[in-house]
Amino acid sequence: MVQNEINGKQFWKEFVKGIVISNPVFVLALGLCPTLAITSSLSNALGMSAGVIFVLLCSNIIISSMRKIIPDMVRIPVFIVIIATFVTILSLVFQAYLPPLYESLGIYLALIVVNCIILGRAEVFASKNSVLLSILDALGIGIGFTLALVIISFIREILGTGSLSIFGKVLFKLPVLSESPMAFFILPPGAFLVIGLVLALFRWLGVIKNE
Amino acid sequence: MNNLLSIFIVMAIINNMIISKFLGLCPFFGVSKKISNAVSMGVAVTLVMFIASLATSVIYNFILVPFSIEFMNIVIYILVIASLVQIVELIIKRTNINLYNALGIYLPLITTNCAVLGIALINAKEGYSIIESIVSALGAGVGFTLMLVIMSGIREKLEVSDCPKSMRGLPIAFITAALLALAFMGFSGMM
Numbered sequence: 001m002v003q004n005e006i007n008g009k010q011f012w013k014e015f016v017k018g019i020v021i022s023n024p025v026f027v028l029a030l031g032l033c034p035t036l037a038i039t040s041s042l043s044n045a046l047g048m049s050a051g052v053i054f055v056l057l058c059s060n061i062i063i064s065s066m067r068k069i070i071p072d073m074v075r076i077p078v079f080i081v082i083i084a085t086f087v088t089i090l091s092l093v094f095q096a097y098l099p100p101l102y103e104s105l106g107i108y109l110a111l112i113v114v115n116c117i118i119l120g121r122a123e124v125f126a127s128k129n130s131v132l133l134s135i136l137d138a139l140g141i142g143i144g145f146t147l148a149l150v151i152i153s154f155i156r157e158i159l160g161t162g163s164l165s166i167f168g169k170v171l172f173k174l175p176v177l178s179e180s181p182m183a184f185f186i187l188p189p190g191a192f193l194v195i196g197l198v199l200a201l202f203r204w205l206g207v208i209k210n211e
Numbered sequence: 212m213n214n215l216l217s218i219f220i221v222m223a224i225i226n227n228m229i230i231s232k233f234l235g236l237c238p239f240f241g242v243s244k245k246i247s248n249a250v251s252m253g254v255a256v257t258l259v260m261f262i263a264s265l266a267t268s269v270i271y272n273f274i275l276v277p278f279s280i281e282f283m284n285i286v287i288y289i290l291v292i293a294s295l296v297q298i299v300e301l302i303i304k305r306t307n308i309n310l311y312n313a314l315g316i317y318l319p320l321i322t323t324n325c326a327v328l329g330i331a332l333i334n335a336k337e338g339y340s341i342i343e344s345i346v347s348a349l350g351a352g353v354g355f356t357l358m359l360v361i362m363s364g365i366r367e368k369l370e371v372s373d374c375p376k377s378m379r380g381l382p383i384a385f386i387t388a389a390l391l392a393l394a395f396m397g398f399s400g401m402m
Contacts, residue, residue: 030237032236033235036233036236084285088285107333111325111329111332189392191389193385193386196383196389199381200382201377
């Protein structure tokens, strides 16, 4: 990439592409494990997104700034160690300052290490582009991931509990649904059903191209 | 003995890796379109899970716990799993070339399969001994293979079925998985 080609327009493009055109969850179908497992409540989804954005941002910055000195042969192990280091930092921080969130995310917090989104961005983008572009890429992909998690957890929490709460504060309660909620949506099958229907809806609306 | 049997059944059917823990979804939705591939993938994952659980639980019980550095488990586990996958790949390549050709492309993918790291972390979290860890890994592997085979059988039929255009591919696979998960929830009353 020639240095003088980089201008404001390209910065914007790298940032926006992760949100809709190559949304990690809905279009690329990456990082499905956390998407389905922790979207039973909005707070968990926000906590998980914050964690993924932190790890993605830090690992993209480190990998793109070290891309010239990492030998090609051992790049994947190097990426994994860098990512694992940031996940360890993240899980210690959550354990110390946000214990309830740490408990409810459980092993899925540690499993950010094997989230294909992060290793994918390291391999496809950060190892080939400058630090600034990698930061924008990480933010764009991170926001796209957050958006997907928030949409799914919003539907699941409202249908499954009849109310919506963020970090213990109840935002609103639906009159009939909160008395007899459809607990199905909080359980694992509900996760599969909601993501399938949301994906089909987006394709039908034309937001995402059909296969 | 009874305890080991219950760990096996819980990991295989009730807390199934795929439909109740959502681990290893990439091969579940990506690879499983032919039954023979699904079996190969399932066997490869079970093998790696078995060896990885043995190695990680030995490390956990004899190194991490005595030195009280349990927080290092993420970095250590992922390194152990990545190198184990390489070693298993080499051994299979040298000893059984037919098996290698059958499993070939799936083996490298297993490093980033969350089910393998997941089972190691679950074993550590539940505080299982080495024997219990091995049994839980075998149970998880059997459950994983079972789901992969069931799903691939359904998807072979789905490929030719006439469903709405926007539902084709991934969305209908998700909905199928939802119905499967609902059916398997019936087993949760067993234990």
